Amino acid sequence: MYTAYLASIMSEQADIALIGLAVMGQNLILNMNDNGFVVCAFNRTVEKVDKFLANEAKGTKIIGAHSLEEMVSKLKKPRRVMLLVRAGQAVDDFITKLQPLLNKGDIIIDGGNSEYTDTNRRVTHLAQYGILYVGSGVSGGEEGARHGPSLMPGGSPEAWSHIKPIFQSIAAKANSEPCCDWVGPDGSGHFVKMVHNGIEYGDMQLICEAYHLMKYGLQLDNDKIAEVLDEWNKGELSSYLIEITRDILKFRDSDNKHLLDKIRDKAGQKGTGKWTAISSLEYGIPLTLIGEAVYARCLSSLKEERVEANKQLQGPSGAKFDGNMKEYIEHVQQVCYCANAFLGNIKEAFDKNPELNNLLLDNFFKNAIHQCQTSLRKVVVLGVTLGIPLPAFSSALAFYDGYRSSWLPANLIQAQRDYFGAHTYELQSEPGKWHHTNWTGHGGQVSSTTYEK
DSSP: OHHHHHHHHHHOOBSEEEEOOSHHHHHHHHHHHHTTOOEEEEOSSTHHHHHHHHTTTTTSSOEEOSSHHHHHHTBOSSOEEEEOSOTTHHHHHHHHHHGGGOOTTOEEEEOSOOOHHHHHHHHHHHHTTTOEEEEEEEESHHHHHHHOOEEEEEEOGGGHHHHHHHHHHHSOEETTEESBOOOEETTHHHHHHHHHHHHHHHHHHHHHHHHHIIIIISOOOHHHHHHHHHHHTTTTTOOHHHHHHHHHHHOBOTTSSBSGGGSOSOOOOOSHHHHHHHHHHHHTOOOHHHHHHHHHHHHHTOHHHHHHHHHHOOOOTTOOOOSOHHHHHHHHHHHHHHHSOOHHHHHHHHHHOTTOSOGGGSHHHHHHHHHHHHHHHHHHHHHHHHTOOOHHHHHHHHHHHHHTOSOOTHHHHHHHHHHHHOOOEEETTEEEEEEEEOTTOGGGOOOEEEEEO
């Protein structure tokens, strides 16, 4: 009995297990190892486990397992198992296999880009077995996973104290603080990651439109645009996306030609931007720029149709840029600045006013848009004049003008809805009271009924 007990204790050596040995998974394991945690690595294709231990993990404390049963037996209690597998069915399949092997209080962590509604469902499902479930956004790509990602855990609150030491140790640091804290219950972590990715969709589209305008509007070559972005990256627009875009523009293939010009203009997507747009509709929050960024990718995917349409559909005849090149490059720079959001300033805005309804009402952002709006209008006009599509820039301007408008033509929409569907409307003089009118009344006489809602 004692020998069996001792063997059991000795086998429980890993602080956490990680399932999924693609590059992200391997890098997170190595990061955890660097921070003093013993990790048990597992992969559905078990040959990958042996290869990883023999190469990337050689000389570390990382251990492996060739089955889920073996993996679970090597974990300290409460057992912590992190999944880094493809979102969707693969996550559910592993949960189904893990659930009978785990005990009450054990923890499953999904570090993939799962839809937050799936995480809501999984938290509820596993709670009936006493198993704690965490859905965590992981941001920073392969490099971040290896040296410090941003982590957004949410789910079963009881799990946080058991994963906090690991997560906050491996996370990136900003002002000596870990870029990781508990987000909230259920699918909160994946919801935040979804919105994070949606914002990234918008940022990428804005940069692409600036590139489009400079390349085909201002007729700048790739190297010149790279020089422009290099200058931008030294100032207020300094960012990872600007930096990598500069490098992409400069990169030449083995034949010394720009690789970017050889890449097909047909963008892919994995769903987080689309989910953000869908959620914005469900919650009634107008994230128009992100929506346009998603639709821009959808439109890009219609490559064959666009090639055919290009042969048949006319644009502006003979339109070409004849303005001041330097001035317009500065306008584009200002537009990219005012259409972006900067995390440090966002935090300051909400620290000052936690009840802030919109960042545009914070003094920093208000002053920034006031300084940039003229440039935004000129750039949008230039795009329209030259026939260059600028959906994100145009959407940013339309949202700004709509948000600052004390009156919008929605009164007509309400009248139309009431006319054809008796959906009722409010009067300006009586907000909160709902009326229906018989719009087809004879001789201009109408009958109205008032409703309390």
